[in-house]
Amino acid sequence: MANWWKEAVAYQIYPRSFKDSNGDGIGDLNGISEKLDYLKDLGIDLIWICPMYKSPNDDNGYDISDYQEIMAEFGSMADFDRLLEQVHARGMRLIIDLVVNHTSDEHPWFLESRSSRNNPKRGWYIWRDSKNGAEPNNWEGIFKGSAWEFDPQTQQYYLHLFTRRQPDLNWENHDVRRAVYDMMRWWLDKGIDGFRIDAIAHLKKEPLLDDVPNPDKLRYAPAMKSHLNYDGLLDYVDDMSRNVLQHYDIVTVGEMNGLYAENAEEWVGEHRGRLNMVFQFEHVRLWEPEAGLRPEPAALKRIFTAWQEALEGKGWNALYVENHDLTRITSRWGDTEHYWRESATCIAALYFLMQGTPFIYQGQEIGMTNTRFEGLEDFDDVSAKNMWREMAEQGKSEEEIIAFLTNTGRDNSRTPMQWNAWPNAGFSDAKPWFKVNANYEMINVASQQQDPDSVLNFYRALIQLRRQERTLIYGRYVLELEGHSQIYAYSRMLEGVEFVVLCNMSSKSARWSEAELSLDGARFVLGNYAPVEETYRLHAWEARVYKL
Ligand code: TEU
Ligand code: CA
Structure with a gap:
């Protein structure tokens, strides 16, 4: 079934780090309004903004002390209303973060x-x-x-499943649900276009709150089994849907760690009337620091293909590789040292042209990378500080801790957006609340706008191509070259039209044979290298799209 949100390309904004409009070093709502033409011009249809509610900022706004007020640092409700109006005036839509697993302890x-x-x-x-x-x-x-x-x-x-300043709401309590639903309706009646539902996977707790097995005799034991996608969680989702979601023409995306492709249909199957999409975690959890930085293409193929096949004709995927909780994808999966531009664009082509609604996280479209931390004072994220404490108690050295947090820390994606090569990367006239990545003179929007081969212009081309070709939106996904150790390839097919996407996920050139996948008569439509020299050989991190 066709839906507006299936055809949309979405963009995630972390307001604190996007654009400061009033020179206090903190991004704000008017800063977002200033940049709407940039987003429109890039081809964005749907904007998701992370929490902008009143908050003491223990977890950067994910600890809300008033759901119906704007954080003073971000502006006012009038600023929000103006933002929403300006988004709509440009034919775009806006969704907000619904954080109702917990509140702030100041709520x-x-x-x-x-x-x-x-x-x-x-x-x-x-x-x-x-x-x-x-x-x-x-x-x-x-x-x-x-x-x-x-x-x-x-x-x-x-x-409190998160920080001690984020007490968990009791979803068993019907008054809680009623209050949450009233709040949701208040925003929807204002005209927002939907919600990204935070930590929805954790709403349901094991009812007896029993100890979890603790074979390693830890002081506190990992307890995900007792609150992650716990049995009965879908009853809450049904209740929310019946009471609120179904009554509006909106889009919903649940943040759903702990959900696997085999059960995806229960959550986003269209006939079930629950959520429209979920942010699943399988491909982002793949990476464990001790296992090295890059996942094997085989693992990515297995996961993405399982999700594509599970939802074909039944539901819809949310496609993403970055967000404010993850390290930068080019640093994580790519090769920033030797093939920064090539790997950033290759990864873009890889996930963007699958079946689903692609989400771009601010800065991803210019290939922003992880940053550098020299000491504890360089970290801001509460989870990094807790991790530091924990590792220090385990006797880890300062170098080990910094190395670990540098490779895994959420702060990597929270540095200010790099708009240009001016001081503070054009993010603010004042000293930014969080240190700008030192590479802003090389990686920024202004310089990439001038450069036809930039990461930014590659994203723009991907967005345009997807918009022109229904096959790239609705077509069936089929994995190609399944056993290839470097190349991730897939085709998309709809009513006799076929595309092939080929991505060399490695820093070495890669070949395949015509017998395995023929491009005979295929027309090259997009790529991240200059003219194709050899049809059946890809350069390091080369990506190509063909129309058959
Ligand atoms: O993240 C929550 C989140 O990622 C969990 O659902 C996940 O299961 C867990 O981190 C496993 O490691 C959201 C926000 O995106 C994040 O920024 C907030 O800090 C968090 O909720 C608390 O609101
Ligand atoms: Ca500001």
Whole structure:
């Protein structure tokens, strides 16, 4: 079935780091408004902005203290309304982050809940007595340490899967759900076009809150089994859908760690009326620092192909390789040292032309890379600081910790957007809240706009091509050259039209034979190298698209 959001190309904005409009060093809503023409010109149809709500910023806005107010540093509600209006005036759409697994500990709901054991909102959060003089169970939080925090005033613990300043809402409680749904309707009635639903995978907790097995005798044990995609979670989604989502023409994308291709249809199968898309985690979890930086093409083929096939004719994929929680993809999968431009564009072609709605994270379109950290003071992310503490307790050296966080840290993708080669990369007139990546004079929007071979212009070409060719939107995906160790190739087919996408995911040239995949009579439509010399040989990180 055709839907506007299937044909859209989406762009994710991390407001704090996108554009500062008033010279305080912090990105803001008016900064986004200033750049809408840039996004429109790039070919963007749909914008997702990360949380812009009132927040004490323990987790950069993912700790919300008022869902119906704008963070003062980002502007005002009038600024938001103007942004929304200007997005719509350009024929684009805007979705916002729905963060309802938890609130800030400064949210009035939590302040009431913690005020006494018999407060009417006590049951809005998850409070428990201590067990044998310790935490109610042995769960480790996602950001390390115990998932419980003791509240001296009422002598009980509350559950927080993320930081201690992000208490988990109790989704079993019907008043909580009603309040969340009212808030959602308030935004939808304002005219926003949908939600990216944060941490939806964690809403449901194992009902008994029992200890998890702890064979390694850790102080706190990883407890994902008890709260990640836990049995019964879909009942909450159905409830939200019935009460709110189904009543609006919107798009929804759930952040769904712990979901695998074999169950994807339950979440986004069209006849089920749940969510439109999910951000699955399989391809981004592939990479473990100790296993080396680049995943094998075989692993990527297995994962992407499973998702493409699972949803063919049934549901729709969200396609992404970067976001504000991940390291930069060119640093992660590509070769920034020898083939920065080639690998950035090759990875772009690889994921962008599959079946699904492609999302681009700010800076990805110019091939921004990971940054450099010299000491603890260079990190901002609360999860990095917690990890630092944990590793220090385990006796790891400062160098080891910095190396680990440099390769994995979320701060890598949170450096200010690189607009031009002027001071502060054109992000702000003042000292930015977070250090600009030192390579901004080489990697920035202004210089790439001038350069026909830039990463930016490659993204622009991909977007235009996808817009012109229905086959690249709705066509069936078929994996080609399945056993090839360097080349990831696939075709897209619709009503007799066929495209082939070929990507050499390595820093060495790669060949295949005509017998394996013939390009006889095929027309070259897009690539990241100068004219094709040898049809059946790709240069390092070469990507080509052919129409058959
Ligand atoms: O991330 C949550 C998230 O990634 C989890 O769903 C995931 O299962 C976990 O990190 C596994 O390692 C979202 C936001 O994207 C992130 O920025 C926030 O810090 C977090 O929620 C808390 O709101
Ligand atoms: Ca500002």
